[in-house]
Amino acid sequence: MEAISALLSAVERVVPTEEKPQVASLAARLSGVPTIALAGRVSSGKSTLVNALVGAQIAPTDAGECTRVATLYECGAPERFELHPLGDGQPARIRGLAPDDLGMPPGQVDYAVAYTPQSRLRDQYRVIDTPGLSSHEVTSEKATRRALIDFGGLPQPEVLLFLVEGGHLRTDEVDFLRAMGATRLNTIVVISRADVAGDGVLGATDPFDTAAEHAERLAREHNDLARTAIPVAGLMAESAEIGISEAEAAALGRLADLDEFELAEAVERGDDPVMAALHDKVGLYGLVHGRRTACRGAIALSDWLIERSGLGNLHRAINDRIAHTGGVLKARTTLAVLRQLAWTSAARSEVLTLLERAELSAELHCLRELAAMDRLVLSASSSPLIQELEHVLRADNPRQLVGVPRYVGDAELRDAALGRISACRSRKLTVFSGAEREALTVLERSYQLAAGRALG
Ligand SMILES: Nc1nc2c(ncn2[C@@H]2O[C@H](COP(=O)(O)OP(=O)(O)OP(=O)(O)O)[C@@H](O)[C@H]2O)c(=O)[nH]1
Ligand SMILES: [Mg+2]
Incomplete structure (x- = not known):
């Protein structure tokens, strides 16, 4: 995202010296690896899958309720565990990973960062493991909500893996997903423990076939929230x-x-x-x-x-998300943090002006597409415009965006874009919700920009 890098450089120039490190750390985060977060019910296999994704046994797993604090796994040496308490207290550092004794009740921990020298954490992604939802321990669920909905000290993830057993999302799970801004762009539903789905290994149907049916149904029923659902047996993958x-x-x-x-x-x-x-x-x-x-x-x-185990499929889906929409999601997070910084900055008005100018630029129109999609998911979740926005956001070039073959000439591309624009305008007369009207206005601009880009 060159537009965001340019914005950060401009902000760094106008803020006083003591604020420059914060801006520099945002720039480092922008160029760093993306973040994947895992969420789901207690014992759904989140930590097992964290280990499979990282390729090392770093997250503790257990048949009983196990993970008590939201933990970011990040590449670093020496191996250490940093506990960030709620409130203003200083972080406590413990040698090694996942200590048995945290030295403070889990309810007093905001989040933890575990540093470990794993190459995938360095080169591919960082991973956030969370305590289970619907836990008996109120503090566990609170910790997950704090990590993934309020975004206290942990980075906002570009990819969310939401683990489900069976073929349905419960109402509280759907509510959680909506509250954390899950959309088809950033969310992959994982049908977990797929090796024991349905009647199990010795049943008449292979458990993975049952899990695949669950996945299909779930992706169909919740196509505003998830583009795909993938059956995964984390245990086989971890081993x-x-x-x-x-x-x-x-x-x-x-x-x-x-x-x-x-x-x-x-x-x-x-x-x-x-x-x-x-x-x-x-x-x-x-x-x-x-x-x-x-x-x-x-x-x-x-x-x-x-x-x-489905890990191969899951890796492909994660890479697809990161390649197509990781950049725009990171850009959004960076702008959100920058806006927070702006309010406390000694150069507040300069920073806000820079931010506003960037937000209105054609390069960052994708952020308006993203915002329009978020609004639709919240207020008009069955709207076909969600898929249209997703298509536009994932497109690699103007022809793909407008939906014409790669070989067509500029004139044909422009005509197709004009056709899309007039379709948006006439659809605006028939839709009822504000979110849909707004989405159509944003899409109209997307097609205008695509035609403009192609014609230079
Ligand atoms: N058969 C089978 N068992 C699994 C699989 N994944 C995890 N398990 C087992 O399920 C239990 C729970 O796994 P965890 O990875 O600790 O689950 P979790 O979601 O992190 O649990 P909490 O942290 O307590 O919320 C453990 O006994 C795992 O060995 C799987 O794919 N297949
Ligand atoms: Mg766990």
Whole structure:
């Protein structure tokens, strides 16, 4: 986002010396890796998926309620955990990751930052893990709301992974998503624990097929909030990413000829420690369906686990979001923080003038598209204009934006853009809500700018 970088440079020039570091840190954040946040109910598999995404066991996981404070995982060394208390207290630093004893009640913690030298955190994304929603602990849910809705000290994420088990979002989940500004641009619904969906591994239908049906239904029912829903088995993904040894693959391969019901019974009995350890790692689905692949060694097994678990699909969806809309979402966050800074700045009026000028510029028209989409999601969530705005925001060039083939000439492009503009104008006469009228005004401008850009 060159327009935002230019704005930050201009702001840095007008603010006094003591305010320059804040502006510089915003510029660093703008050029840094994007942030992914995970949210969902207690025990839906968020922390397990954090580990799979980072490729290391950094977030504690447990069958019971586990994560108590919202934690940003960021690349850094030495490994350390920084606890930011509510109020004005200084952060407490603890060596190592995820200490058993926080040294203060979780209810007094605002958020934590865990620094660990992982290459994916350095090169691809930072990750925020959150306590479960609908927790018995009121403070846990409050911590998640503070992190993802109020954006206290944690960065606003460019991508939200919302974990759901089954094929429905509950009303409180939809409310949470709307409150945190979830849209088709930034949200991916994950149908989690897909390896145990439906009737389970030994049922008539493969759990991943059941999870895929859930995903389809959910994306259809909530297409204002999520462009895609992806079934993922975080446990299988985590094991593949953290590492499967040749010895483990060989042990799994030795189970290849066992009848699957016998295998399930043996797991149930729990008297074979090797089998129990394998089960902990890849679950019953991994045992039953991975054992033949395991005969071909650890690499073949982990490749299979990554694709079968859905982690491959999830990575592709995340990369798609970051590539198409990461920039505009980051630009929006930067402007929001800059506006806050402006109010306390000694150069307030200069900074506000710069901000206003930038916001009205053609380069940042995408922010108006984004704002129009947010309003629609809140007040006219079934409007087809949500998809049209999404298309416009994701377009890489004017032809794609207007919806004409790449090879058409400028005159044809202009005619198509004019057609879209007049369609927007006539639709404005038939829509009822203010949000839709506003969206049409914004879209009209998008098509004008596209035609203008193509014609130089
Ligand atoms: N079968 C199966 N179990 C999973 C999967 N993902 C996580 N689990 C298990 O589910 C339990 C909860 O996982 P966590 O990752 O701690 O869940 P969480 O959402 O972080 O939980 P809280 O932090 O308490 O909200 C653990 O026992 C995991 O091993 C999965 O894909 N398949
Ligand atoms: Mg957790």
